[in-house]
Amino acid sequence: MxxxxxxxxxxxxxxEGMKIILSTYDEFEVLATVEDGRQAVDYCSAHHVDIALLDVRMPNMNGVEAAKLISGQTGAAPLILTTFDDDEYILAAIQNGAKGYLLKNTEPERIRDAIKSVYHGHIVMQDAVLDKIKSNLKENKEPELKVDRSLFTERELDIMGFIAKGLSNKEISKELFISEGTIANYISSILGKTGLDHRTQIAIYYLTGKTNF
Incomplete structure (x- = not known):
């Protein structure tokens, strides 16, 4: 199928270039190409679509707004295609139902793998995009906390925040004046409580409150 x-x-x-690329892979059927978010929502509402690849900046309705409606009203999974100029939209898109973020200059094989991963229920966040989020967090004010505080100790919350900012275990240990081994133990506890697999997912969870990777 x-x-x-x-x-x-x-x-x-x-x-049209993306259509040509995806059409070279046997596992994909490109049903349509559309010019804006409103057309994408309308098409997904009227047809069986598995993955909606959405640009961020489009007329009539942008990709963030379209992702919210497609995720909430149809069976399709929105996947954003972006440039670094669109980084202010990253968290908004994830919070509004997008299942991932890809850069437009991504190699075709990685786009292929990302679409398949989202199709199988995972969230895809390229390291370059996640690094951009971390960079913005270092430069700007602290993000609004999205996680359920009742699940974690204050120390665990601190560590999650540092992970979201891109700090290594060594850097976190210097910030909190505790050993790297203790940091690793806290991270293991966080992973156990959330059901997540690795620190990148912890960062996304801390920023979005979502665990359905």
């Missing part, structure tokens, strides 16, 4: 995909981008070159 093929994975049904639509592509939404107001740039016809990118839109």
């Amino acid at each position: 093929k994975i049904n995909v639509i592509i939404a981008d107001d740039n016809s070159f990118i839109r």
Whole structure:
């Protein structure tokens, strides 16, 4: 069974180029290409779509708004295609139902793998995009806490915050004046409480409150 995909981008070159790329893979069926978020929502509402590839900046309705409606009203999974100029939209998109973020200059094989991963229920966040989030957090004010505080100790919350900012265990140990081994134990506890697998997922969870990777 093929994975049904639509592509939404107001740039016809990118839109048609992505269609050509995805059509070279046997596992995908590109059902349609559309020019804006509203058309993407309407198409997903009327057809069986598995993955909606959405640009962020589009006329009539942007990718964040479209992701929210597609996620909430249809069976399709929204996957954002972005440039670094769109980084202010990253968290908003994830919070509104997007199942991942890909850069437009990503290699075709990685785009293929990301679509398949999202199709199987995972969230995809490229390291480059996650690093961009961490960089912004270091430069700007602390993010609004999205996690359930009652699940964690204050120390665990502190460590999750540092992980979300991109600090290593060694750097966290210097910040908190405790050993790297103790940091590792706290991280193991956090993973156990959340059912997550690794620190990158902890960072995304801390930033979005979502654990369904």
